[in-house]
Amino acid sequence: MPIEKNLIAAHNDQLLAQHTRRFEFVAENIPDVKSILEKLKAFQIAIPSWALGTGGTRFGRFSGGGEPRNLEEKMADVALLHKLNRSSGAISLHIPWDIPSDHAKTRSLAAEYDLRFDAVNSNTFQDQPGQKHSYKFGSLQHVNRDVRKQAIDHNIEVIKQGVELGSKSLTVWLSDGSCFPGQLNFRKAFQNTLEGLQEIYAALPADWKVFVEYKAFEPNFYSMTVGDWGQSLLYANKLGDQAYTLVDLGHHLPNANIQQIVALLLGEGKLGGFHFNDSKYGDDDLTVGSIDPYQLFLIFNELVEGMDARGMNHANDLGWMIDASHNVKDPLEDLLQSVEAIMIAYAQALLVDTKALQAAQEANDVAKAQEILQQAYRTDVRPVVAEARLQNEAALAPLQLFRDQKIREQLIKLRGEKTVATGL
Numbered sequence: 001m002p003i004e005k006n007l008i009a010a011h012n013d014q015l016l017a018q019h020t021r022r023f024e025f026v027a028e029n030i031p032d033v034k035s036i037l038e039k040l041k042a043f044q045i046a047i048p049s050w051a052l053g054t055g056g057t058r059f060g061r062f063s064g065g066g067e068p069r070n071l072e073e074k075m076a077d078v079a080l081l082h083k084l085n086r087s088s089g090a091i092s093l094h095i096p097w098d099i100p101s102d103h104a105k106t107r108s109l110a111a112e113y114d115l116r117f118d119a120v121n122s123n124t125f126q127d128q129p130g131q132k133h134s135y136k137f138g139s140l141q142h143v144n145r146d147v148r149k150q151a152i153d154h155n156i157e158v159i160k161q162g163v164e165l166g167s168k169s170l171t172v173w174l175s176d177g178s179c180f181p182g183q184l185n186f187r188k189a190f191q192n193t194l195e196g197l198q199e200i201y202a203a204l205p206a207d208w209k210v211f212v213e214y215k216a217f218e219p220n221f222y223s224m225t226v227g228d229w230g231q232s233l234l235y236a237n238k239l240g241d242q243a244y245t246l247v248d249l250g251h252h253l254p255n256a257n258i259q260q261i262v263a264l265l266l267g268e269g270k271l272g273g274f275h276f277n278d279s280k281y282g283d284d285d286l287t288v289g290s291i292d293p294y295q296l297f298l299i300f301n302e303l304v305e306g307m308d309a310r311g312m313n314h315a316n317d318l319g320w321m322i323d324a325s326h327n328v329k330d331p332l333e334d335l336l337q338s339v340e341a342i343m344i345a346y347a348q349a350l351l352v353d354t355k356a357l358q359a360a361q362e363a364n365d366v367a368k369a370q371e372i373l374q375q376a377y378r379t380d381v382r383p384v385v386a387e388a389r390l391q392n393e394a395a396l397a398p399l400q401l402f403r404d405q406k407i408r409e410q411l412i413k414l415r416g417e418k419t420v421a422t423g424l
């Protein structure tokens with residue numbers, strides 16, 4: 001269900017005068033606004049194939065209408081988001097929920113939509129129909145070699161699927177761990193997992209990366225075998241140069257200083273990818289920036305500072321993805337809000353007067369350092385982000401256009417009132 005270019009142009013025409021006034025007002029005080037706009041225009045955030053349906057909790061799922069029923073429709077939804085904001089030019093597939101039946105066809109559809117394939121994701125946290133061994137007691141950590149082998153083979157299969165699509169990375173998130181004291185020998189679980197990851201690593205093409213994602217708790221509640229960034233970094237260091245840690249914002253214990261974790265991982269050259277979401281209590285999978293936009297800004301401040309220090313390309317050198325579910329919102333509206341929140345935090349981080357901040361730090365001028373950060377954070381950069389969209393021929397106000405065009409209603413007409421996307 002494509003949105004025509006002329007609809008976007010008409011929408012922009014309507015908002016242009018107001019936008020120009022707002023943009024000129026803020027741009028006047030940003031000396032390098034042109035280079036910030038170029039960075040914003042280049043920045044792309046991958047949409048995971050599982051985020052396009054209404055998510056659920058352990059207790060229930062209340063599907064919305066017009067959800068995508070297959071991979072082609074999921075790609076169409078991402079294409080729609082990308083048309084609206086030109087910042088969602090990648091899709092991240094989850095295997096086995098989204099195994100392409102025809103790779104050439106899937107690739108050409110992606111090219112038509114101007115989408116690339118971001119990291120592919122394996123799944124050893126569920127048992128699939130017909131699966132020989134159960135992951136009830138873990139996958140790569142499992143005491144039984146046959147179960148571990150099955151999990152390794154699955155990950156290698158996911159790499160093969162990714163190669164067919166032109167993806168360049170594999171994300172491994174393991175639900176492995178234990179629910180009760182005594183259930184698991186921690187050291188053996190770590191060793192089994194490491195050996196499994198080593199076999200998977202050996203199957204990586206030379207130009208691929210593997211991301212080891214960690215999570216503090218859930219579904220296991222006593223221990224997680226990749227439970228924090230330290231454990232993930234241990235695996236990544238032992239695996240080799242193609243292995244990196246992946247930071248999912250929701251996978252920390254409350255009040256964790258994620259910005260510091262990001263800074264240290266970047267400093268070690270071991271930060272590979274990012275999963276954006278927001279949370280109040282744990283892995284809540286809420287809309288990015290909906291709970292703590294200041295923390296998101298502080299994280300981006302470390303990302304920008306750390307990437308610049310290493311001469312990295314902001315747009316391409318890390319994997320950026322949203323990883324959230326939407327229990328009570330339209331998934332597409334939620335994703336538009338999430339991308340907007342990421343772009344705002346990124347733009348604010350680009351505004352930070354780095355030289356002045358470094359000088360304040362060197363002088364132990366704590367108050368000044370805080371002023372510098374908050375000066376950037378409290379700047380309303382929404383018109384700057386909108387201007388980047390305008391220059392990319394996207395919509396000045398994507399969510400408004402989505403609603404004005406009654407896109408969800410059209411999707412319901414097209415796909416039906418009761419459709420359920422594969423995923424969580």
Ligand SMILES: [Mn+2]
Nearest residue numbers: 213248275323
């Ligand atoms: Mn994640």
